[in-house]
Amino acid sequence: MSRMSEQWSARTRAIVAGRPSEQGQPMNTPIVPASMLGLDYARQDGTPTWAAFEAAIGELEGGRATAFASGVATVSAVLDGLRAGATVAVPSDSYAGTRSHLAHEQRAGRITVVPVEPGDTAAWLAAAGEADLLWLESPTNPSLHVIDIPRITAELAGREHAPLVVVDNTFATPLGQQPLALGADAVVHSVTKFIGGHSDLLLGVAIATDDKLANALRDARTRIGATPGALETFLALRGLRTLPVRFAEASRSAALLAERLSGHPAVSAVRYPGSGAMIAFELPDAGRADAVCRTLELVQHATSLGGVESTVERRASLAGDEHVAPGLIRFSVGLEDPEDLWADLNRALCSLN
Template sequence: MEGELSAPLQKADKDEEYQRETPGTGIETDAIHVGQEPERWPGQAVVPPISMATTFKQLEPGKPVLYEYSRCGNPTRQCLEECLASLEKAKYALTFSSGLGATTTLMFMLKSGDHIVSIDDVYGGTGRLFRRCMAQMGVESSFVDMSTDPSSIVKHLKPTTRLVWIETPTNPLLKLADIKEITTLVHKYDPKIMVLVDNTFATSFYQRPLELGADFVLHSLTKYMNGHSDVVMGCIMMNNEEYYKQLSFLQYAIGAVPSPFDCYLVNRGLKTLAVRMRQHMSSALRIAKYLEKHKYIERVIYPGLESHPQYELYKKQMSGFSGMISLYLKGDEVEKSQRFLKHLKLFTTAESLGGYESLVELPAIMTHASVPEEHRRELGITDGLIRISVGLEDVRDLLNDIESALQYAFSDTKNN
């Protein structure tokens, strides 16, 4: 009868598996619907159109209808920002021309004499910006191990500390930091200190730092959130209205904004975020378990493995992980590492990560070459450390490719 559920749907509706723990819609639903309402577009387009206009007609001088100039605001960018905010359970989201563009814009919330406390194993580009650019502006940075003993963060805070920068899991060593404990300690020390979490590796699908007390969440949208290796973009999400007003002004004033076409591509990529992340995790966990038992592998680092030193924290603050695996080859020799990478057929040797294709790199001489050598040694970013971004190919093909390359790397044959 009309208005009644079919038998299968009645069963599903009563099944515990289908009952949401909290009210509201799921991330899969939000990624498809929030900010995408057809009613907001002429002709009620189901897919948000790309508005390439740089400027917009004003009905009278100084009184724009909705937008005035695309650096200040753009309808395609706005629908993406609304969608992104919903995925992170944030009130506000702002997008930028790159992840570092987002970071640089945020830095203008600081002033000369301020102090940043950053996790030690931070993305190479972030560390380079802090060490070589912000230092010239009079902003001091300290790089701290936040993973081993989160409570030690208090020892590194100063009256001039304005920002605590957390990246978890880290790049490339996949260390975890206890977001809730660190933010609680920092805000107890000084509520005015801003806490930011770089959530690029986990994505909004597997971790939501704002719910754990962070003030800001940053993503390199270039990676998993877009997922197709065809856009460079970044975003910052937050709940604090005052922070949003400050950062929104800086977005407008500095101008590191993305193009409408790139916003369209990221918006499209978000629609498959959930299914992609599940597959990335499934394949990566299978590969990590395989490598953990391999005779040519010294150590595998993957938060979803019970051997990970912070496995319990992983279960507490994350609901899963992505396709990122780091590993050490036995012997820790750059020659073996290079031979391994050279023989891979399906894994492309390239920087970046999080796309549908599998990538592999040597952080010591690629993504983290800008990290001072002494600091790399302290962290464990050695010549034998390899970072893998597991893509969406058939996992059996990826395992065969890895096995073949390992046999080649450790063989006595010197022929290419």
């Protein structure tokens, strides 16, 4: 990247970052399926494919990136740096995979987990007095609660013994918010979702500005062996190239659909944070929510999200999300024509009468 990159938009940097700069090189870093490079295993030093993806996502988030085999592997790497008996504060509404992993670590006696209501900033600041790690997820999965990251980090900046602040930025993406610029110590993503964008890979990534923390995350990947695949990182970089246009289009559709859902008589509540491609809407009970999920034809009933296709899921039906409102449907808006999506939603909702 040249010095001009500081003046380029995120849309431009998503295209350029991580591209080979030498004359005569390929336009994009190829898949390098190597187990060894020189005298070292790729697990230790990475591969050109990993490096290209890490350079690109690091450029958008503003830090040094380390790719992992999955989002949960990224969570493991962050926890790996904590002292034995550490306290971790986590949103009571957040990704079930993260909470499941934290619960496992707590049962093993390695950490203590403190759940915090996502929108209660005072509770987060109180928890920070004892916590070694604040795990902030905003907006939260699946209920789309928003955490006041700038206020929390500003309050902690003046404390002598502040906890590590890590933000799961999967739903917002680096286009919706940049937690490192807001004062967070690290950012994590499930690359499987919006960054990959095509429902065809498993990958995670962590980004940090502090060299000590960035090196610790890289070291954890080496020791744990949670290394990404060559094909997965190649696909993730390709997905990142189109993230700005995909995310902008899906967000426009989501805003339109959230407004229409808010006015539908069958819908009891809509949660939309004002930007992004995720909507959570509620029906009066689980039975009607299940019926809508079954009746939809264009929108797919699936557990993942962030792809070019729109998906729905009643999250309270799954283990670990029993706290979610029974009739809440998590809706990931894709790239289909929004009028076609609305016709499908409206037909399914009206069929409840």
